[in-house]
Amino acid sequence: MSDETRGAGLVLVGYRGTGKSSLGRLVAERAGAAFLDADAVLERQRGESIRRIFESLGEPIFRDWEHETLAAIVQDQPGCVLATGGGAVLRADNRRLMRAHGLVVWLTADLRTLERRIGGDSSRPALTALGAVGEIATLVRQREPLYREVADRSV
Numbered sequence: 001m002s003d004e005t006r007g008a009g010l011v012l013v014g015y016r017g018t019g020k021s022s023l024g025r026l027v028a029e030r031a032g033a034a035f036l037d038a039d040a041v042l043e044r045q046r047g048e049s050i051r052r053i054f055e056s057l058g059e060p061i062f063r064d065w066e067h068e069t070l071a072a073i074v075q076d077q078p079g080c081v082l083a084t085g086g087g088a089v090l091r092a093d094n095r096r097l098m099r100a101h102g103l104v105v106w107l108t109a110d111l112r113t114l115e116r117r118i119g120g121d122s123s124r125p126a127l128t129a130l131g132a133v134g135e136i137a138t139l140v141r142q143r144e145p146l147y148r149e150v151a152d153r154s155v
């Protein structure tokens with residue numbers, strides 16, 4: 001994608017617990033830009049927590065809604081700082097949207113830090129039957145190539 005087709009926004013990607021929302025809020029404040037957390041937008045629009053959506057409708061429906069939310073934000077909020085859900089990179093059309101929005105930064109943290117931050121958080125839906133520690137290690141390894149592909153920088 002050439003620079004002319006990329007927007008002036010900032011997109012934060014990375015696994016759960018890497019600090020996308022916390023850092024996004026800070027950066028937006030410093031830059032005087034709007035901050036949006038795609039998961040929070042989705043929950044507000046659908047009137048349901050992501051955990052409940054996973055439980056009642058399943059992950060494929062969540063992924064469709066996640067894509068619709070991202071597309072709407074990229075269209076309606078150019079230039080905003082956008083924190084994305086950890087699995088948003090799974091779809092190629094989402095990765096294209098992210099790069100169209102602007103600079104994509106991949107946040108990383110070591111596995112122990114991720115376990116400490118999200119291991120006991122029951123408000124997040126389980127994504128596999130592997131248990132907290134196994135799930136983090138497996139999905140981080142699976143998704144790394146996608147984060148690497150979409151990102152301009154990693155931190």
Ligand code: S3P
Nearest residue numbers: 015016039050084085086087125
């Ligand atoms: C997910 C990460 C979550 C949320 C959903 C699925 C994932 O976002 O989108 O629970 O597949 O890694 P955060 O990374 O903001 O926790």
